Amino acid sequence: MPILTLTTDIGQRDFLVGAIKGQFLSLDPSWIIADISHYLSQTNYPQAAYTCSNAFKYYPTGSFHFVIVNLFGAPLHHLLVARYNDQYIICPDNGLLTMIAGEKPREIGAIKVDRRHTLLELTQLVAEAACGIHKKGLGMLEPIQEIEEKYPLRPTSGPDWMEGQILFIDNFENVVINITRQEFEEQRNGRAFKIVFKRNEIIETISDNYNSVSESEKLAWFNSAGYLEIALRNGNMAGLFGLQGYNEQMQQAGTSTDNKWFYQTVRIFFE
Incomplete structure (x- = not known):
């Protein structure tokens, strides 16, 4: 059974988190979905990296981690899917990936999206891609090398x-x-x-x-x-x-x- 975690900045006062879970479960009812947090700041990437990196390491090999932080903060052409420590991180191409991992993962694929897509249209594409990757591996996506890189704060x-x-x-x-x-x-x-x-x-x-x-x-x-x-x-x-x-x-x-x-x-x- 595939495992998915959700970490977002969208809160839980409306239907969105439930709808995203439903998109995954409609495609494959065997998904096990866990919430990490839905109250991250849109602008505090160190906070997001701290929360994600310290939670992800406790999940089993092959788990998927979908992170939505400041999703529409910049022109949106694709979302990233990286294999890191034998898990998959899905997030916007806004520097979050390297903030969470502390380095640039070697295996990164791109989910092509349209900037006119709504949030739930984007998450539907993510759900479809994650189901495909679970069955066929990351190779089903087009690889990408040039990504936005930001790194954790150091003392x-x-x-x-x-x-x-x-x-x-x-x-x-x-x-x-x-x-x-x-x-x-x-x-x-x-x-x-x-x-x-x-x-x-x-x-x-x-x-x-x-x-x-x-x-x-x-x-x-x-x-x-x-x-x-x-x-x-x-x-x-x-x-x-x-x-x-x-x-x-x-x-x-x-x-x-x-x-x-x-x-x-x-x-x-x-x-």
């Missing part, structure tokens, strides 16, 4: 410091930073540290979980995806301190101010 560092960007803010307003445990430990090299955000908020220890600190106390820990996370026990870290997710598109467009940058980054100093 910057010096001999005694690291700087990361806020990658994701979860439903409880816990704040995920784009620094992994491995990157942190390599840069730390056994030294003491201070995690600094805003002007003078400091955390000097790594906790095992949220209950490692007293009520309403700040904490830092490495979450289940292996990324640094700062939080308040039973509190809203992002809201209380005015922290914001890093928006790469706004930065590139020059719409972000130094003040916004200040609320989107976290520094670590080693001693």
Whole structure:
């Protein structure tokens, strides 16, 4: 039985997600369909990449992952289907593929579309292509080499410091930073540290979980995806301190101010 995940920015207040599932099931009732999220930002690609990459790796070989983020943000001529880690990622050609994979997959095919197609006309073509690929493989599509490439944000560092960007803010307003445990430990090299955000908020220890600190106390820990996370026990870290997710598109467009940058980054100093 083929497995499909859906990750989108279209929400679930209307019929669209249900209609897309119906398109797949009408073609092949054996599809197993799982929702990852339907509340991604249209402009925050790092958020989408974080969500997708950390969910996809738990699915079986041969799974299909259909990602719809900012689908009509640019002229639309085709959708991409890539085989990566023995799974299939289907998404717009807007940089999402390389953001999710962290590299350009070797096998990429194109689903030809017309810019006049509606959302459900496009998803019907995707459903038909996915059913065909499940039976015949990716070779049934025309291969494509030139695609839009964007890559995940990486932390910057010096001999005694690291700087990361806020990658994701979860439903409880816990704040995920784009620094992994491995990157942190390599840069730390056994030294003491201070995690600094805003002007003078400091955390000097790594906790095992949220209950490692007293009520309403700040904490830092490495979450289940292996990324640094700062939080308040039973509190809203992002809201209380005015922290914001890093928006790469706004930065590139020059719409972000130094003040916004200040609320989107976290520094670590080693001693």
